[in-house]
Amino acid sequence: MGHSVSAMIGVLAARMAPERIGALVMVAPSPRYIDDEGYRGGFSAQDIEELLDSLESNYLGWSAAMAPVIMGNADRPELGEELTNSFCATDPAMARVFARTTFLSDSREDLKEVSVPTLVLDCTQDAIAPREVGAFVHQAIPGSTLLTLDATGHCPHMSAPEATNEAITGFLAGLR
Secondary structure: OHHHHHHHHHHHHHHHOHHHOOOEEEEOOOOOOEOEOOEOOOEOHHHHHHHHHHHHHOHHHHHHHHHHHHHOOOOOHHHHHHHHHHHHOOOHHHHHHHHHHHHHOOOHHHHOOOOOOEEEEEEEEOOOOOHHHHHHHHHHOOOOEEEEEEEEOOOHHHHOHHHHHHHHHHHHHHHO
């Protein structure tokens, strides 16, 4: 979740001050999580409301249930546990604001204004940001590069760090 939001913050920064941003690397970005006409974000509005209601009523329980889904590597439960611990270390009040902002925002229009070299990384299987989202982001950002990692889940920097690092360093090396 964090990197999707960071990617959108990077988009806004690159749009506002392109002279300060040399390039963007967007890891599993999602400009909008809620499906819309002609757009698949991965969730219905009802899904998101239920997710936010669950988070509001029992943050620790929500964290324990959602982290393995977000991580998406059932054969490696230690990754889900690591993400759960990270969530549980977050102030629940801040997490609620962050989640509401993340899951209800729509940054699709901001993408077309990006003018810096951009790498969009998505994963072969991601329950939070389906491949259609990566394709949408790539098509919306002029001249961007889309690379699908052979990785499962929404956190390839944790589940496939070597492949993620190789993709990023290869992209950056190509800019020189």
